[in-house]
Amino acid sequence: MILALEYHRSPGRFIAARSLTATKLGGRMSGMIAGNVSPLRLINRQAPELPGEGWTRVTPRLSGICGSDLGLLTGRSSPYLSPMTSMPFVPGHEVVGETQDDLPGMPKGTRVVMDPVLSCVARGTPECRWCASGHQSRCDHITTGRISAGLQTGSCADTGGGWSRQFVAHASQLHAVPDELPDERAVLAEPLACAVHSVRRVKVAPGSTAVIIGAGTVGLLTLLALRELTEVGAVYVVAKHGHQQEKAKALGATAVIEPRKAIRALRRVTAARMHTPEIGGDFLLGGVDVAFECTGGSSGLDTSLRLVRAGGTVVVSGMPNGGVDLTPLWYRELELVGAYCSGADGADFADAIRLAGTAPLDGYVGTTYPLARWREAINHAADAGRLGTVKVAFDPAR
Ligand SMILES: [Zn+2]
Ligand SMILES: [Zn+2]
Numbered sequence: 001m002i003l004a005l006e007y008h009r010s011p012g013r014f015i016a017a018r019s020l021t022a023t024k025l026g027g028r029m030s031g032m033i034a035g036n037v038s039p040l041r042l043i044n045r046q047a048p049e050l051p052g053e054g055w056t057r058v059t060p061r062l063s064g065i066c067g068s069d070l071g072l073l074t075g076r077s078s079p080y081l082s083p084m085t086s087m088p089f090v091p092g093h094e095v096v097g098e099t100q101d102d103l104p105g106m107p108k109g110t111r112v113v114m115d116p117v118l119s120c121v122a123r124g125t126p127e128c129r130w131c132a133s134g135h136q137s138r139c140d141h142i143t144t145g146r147i148s149a150g151l152q153t154g155s156c157a158d159t160g161g162g163w164s165r166q167f168v169a170h171a172s173q174l175h176a177v178p179d180e181l182p183d184e185r186a187v188l189a190e191p192l193a194c195a196v197h198s199v200r201r202v203k204v205a206p207g208s209t210a211v212i213i214g215a216g217t218v219g220l221l222t223l224l225a226l227r228e229l230t231e232v233g234a235v236y237v238v239a240k241h242g243h244q245q246e247k248a249k250a251l252g253a254t255a256v257i258e259p260r261k262a263i264r265a266l267r268r269v270t271a272a273r274m275h276t277p278e279i280g281g282d283f284l285l286g287g288v289d290v291a292f293e294c295t296g297g298s299s300g301l302d303t304s305l306r307l308v309r310a311g312g313t314v315v316v317s318g319m320p321n322g323g324v325d326l327t328p329l330w331y332r333e334l335e336l337v338g339a340y341c342s343g344a345d346g347a348d349f350a351d352a353i354r355l356a357g358t359a360p361l362d363g364y365v366g367t368t369y370p371l372a373r374w375r376e377a378i379n380h381a382a383d384a385g386r387l388g389t390v391k392v393a394f395d396p397a398r
Pocket of ligand 2: 119120121129131139140
């Protein structure tokens with residue numbers, strides 16, 4: 001038996017969580033996530049079994065809490081994803097852990113990070129066109145094969161997940177980490193691989209201007225990837241909190257901007273014209289070449305579409321929720337690009353592990369919690385920006 005945080009969905013709870021977090025009445029929104037309507041519970045359960053050859057048990061050393069996890073817990077994530085999950089599951093896909101079984105070329109006891117996508121190789125199905133071409137995050141077989149439906153470890157009933165004392169992973173998901181890379185940095189490898197991938201989803205022309213909307217984990221790591229892997233010119237970061245603004249400057253932001261001043265500030269630096277519609281936010285004619293939406297909110301996406309020049313690109317890096325007015329997309333002939341997990345046949349992860357070792361990321365994993373203090377951990381993660389934290393993680397062995 002192992003200790004685990006299990007997610008159970010019932011439509012009633014889902015709607016209750018959604019309406020409570022939407023009203024924001026009777027306390028801060030975050031208080032609701034871990035309250036009575038939370039779909040999480042801490043239980044002792046059977047450790048997941050190895051599904052077959054090429055799998056190992058993994059004991060997590062640290063497991064991050066992702067914005068997509070918070071979206072799930074508040075009922076803000078889209079029901080679109082529900083066929084790609086199987087219940088009950090254990091969340092947790094940002095993991096540094098230790099393998100417990102020997103794999104070819106990876107003896108048991110290896111410290112690893114994990115690409116959470118449960119694609120064809122792990123599922124034992126013939127490779128789909130995406131897996132065959134190194135784009136495992138686009139896998140078409142995510143609901144079939146020898147394990148239950150689940151787009152990732154952390155949404156599949158059979159594998160377990162990082163918010164527990166043990167789960168199972170396929171060799172193809174695992175990357176050994178160098179001894180000198182501390183756990184507090186290694187646990188950032190998964191979100192960093194996603195940031196590397198999102199930057200590679202667009203052609204960032206040398207000297208072009210970019211804006212990053214949001215300076216939580218996704219926004220800051222996207223800034224790092226942009227500076228390290230492209231020849232981007234000016235990068236403006238829209239950041240709400242003082243510590244986020246400081247971190248963005250340390251990672252090479254040209255300027256940091258408060259959200260309510262974003263459109264005006266970008267009008268100035270890009271010499272654009274600003275217009276005010278009868279209803280809705282201001283927008284620019286002119287503007288930046290590319291915007292990265294890193295908040296996972298519809299207002300971040302709406303702002304991105306209003307800041308980008310004609311023919312420019314908006315990259316959706318945060319898991320979206322809610323609809324937006326697509327008129328700028330049509331009128332300005334914008335490109336809207338999705339970026340999900342990592343790709344490039346593992347190259348994104350290799351770059352992420354390298355950058356996790358060299359970039360100024362000290363203090364990014366602010367606080368770690370034992371599983372037993374999960375309510376505090378979730379509340380902290382939901383309010384991380386205001387509390388001066390970038391990433392909150394579980395330390396499941398504690
Ligand atoms: Zn994530
Ligand atoms: Zn596939």
